[in-house]
Amino acid sequence: DIQMTQSPSTLSASIGDRVTITCRASQSVGIWLAWYQQKPGKAPKLLINKASNLESGVPSRFSGSGSGTEFTLTISSLQPDDSATYHCQQYNSYLWTFGEGTKVEIK
Amino acid sequence: QLQLQESGPDLVKPSETLSLTCTVSGGSIRTNDYFWGWIRQSPGKGLDWIASIYHSGHTYRSPSLESRVTISVDTFRNQFSLKLTSVTAADTAVYYCARFGETRGGFDYWGQGTLVTVSS
Numbered sequence: 001d002i003q004m005t006q007s008p009s010t011l012s013a014s015i016g017d018r019v020t021i022t023c024r025a026s027q028s029v030g031i032w033l034a035w036y037q038q039k040p041g042k043a044p045k046l047l048i049n050k051a052s053n054l055e056s057g058v059p060s061r062f063s064g065s066g067s068g069t070e071f072t073l074t075i076s077s078l079q080p081d082d083s084a085t086y087h088c089q090q091y092n093s094y095l096w097t098f099g100e101g102t103k104v105e106i107k
Numbered sequence: 108q109l110q111l112q113e114s115g116p117d118l119v120k121p122s123e124t125l126s127l128t129c130t131v132s133g134g135s136i137r138t139n140d141y142f143w144g145w146i147r148q149s150p151g152k153g154l155d156w157i158a159s160i161y162h163s164g165h166t167y168r169s170p171s172l173e174s175r176v177t178i179s180v181d182t183f184r185n186q187f188s189l190k191l192t193s194v195t196a197a198d199t200a201v202y203y204c205a206r207f208g209e210t211r212g213g214f215d216y217w218g219q220g221t222l223v224t225v226s227s
Contacts, residue, residue, distance in 0.1 A: 001170055034213035043203055043217035044154065050212045087154055091212055094167040096144070098154040
């Protein structure tokens with residue numbers, strides 16, 4: 001199995017801060033990495049596919065980068081609506097794995 | 108607009124079988140390039156992929172659950188289903204169904220989720 005490790009597990013930042021979340025895979029997944037935003041009581045929402053492609057309608061302050069085993073999700077200027085949990089997810093050889101999630105809180 | 112809706116019992120007894128169905132509306136489950144999957148989330152925990160299926164019937168299951176999981180598709184009813192046998196309290200979770208685009212590489216449509224509690 002490919003294991004996905006996210007860090008940090010929780011972060012607290014101020015409005016306007018640049019925020020970076022890291023996701024590491026236990027073996028290469030190429031660019032088959034997606035990022036999701038989840039708010040309490042709601043289903044996850046796809047933000048980024050194939051490591052760096054922003055989904056339609058997702059604000060441009062979100063960006064993704066990386067390939068192989070190391071990936072990052074960046075929020076360039078944190079907004080109040082960005083308070084949520086963020087999950088990474090890999091797809092490789094017909095197996096899917098999610099990271100443990102990163103909770104982003106607003107100071 | 109594609110919509111997915113989970114249905115099934117919200118309470119299952121230990122050692123019994125959990126059965127859920129996902130009904131897809133606003134689009135066909137037969138569309139090429141898409142997998143249909145089940146993902147769960149235990150209270151306060153992360154997301155856990157359970158299984159996925161293609162409309163042709165090819166199935167893919169999480170290695171940690173595969174001995175207890177069956178996933179099936181009914182293309183005529185535009186539904187796919189999950190069965191999880193021999194449940195324990197550890198299987199208590201919100202269960203989501205979702206669509207995964209093989210070309211785009213993400214679960215782009217999700218059901219609202221259904222909480223299934225395992226308890227006697």
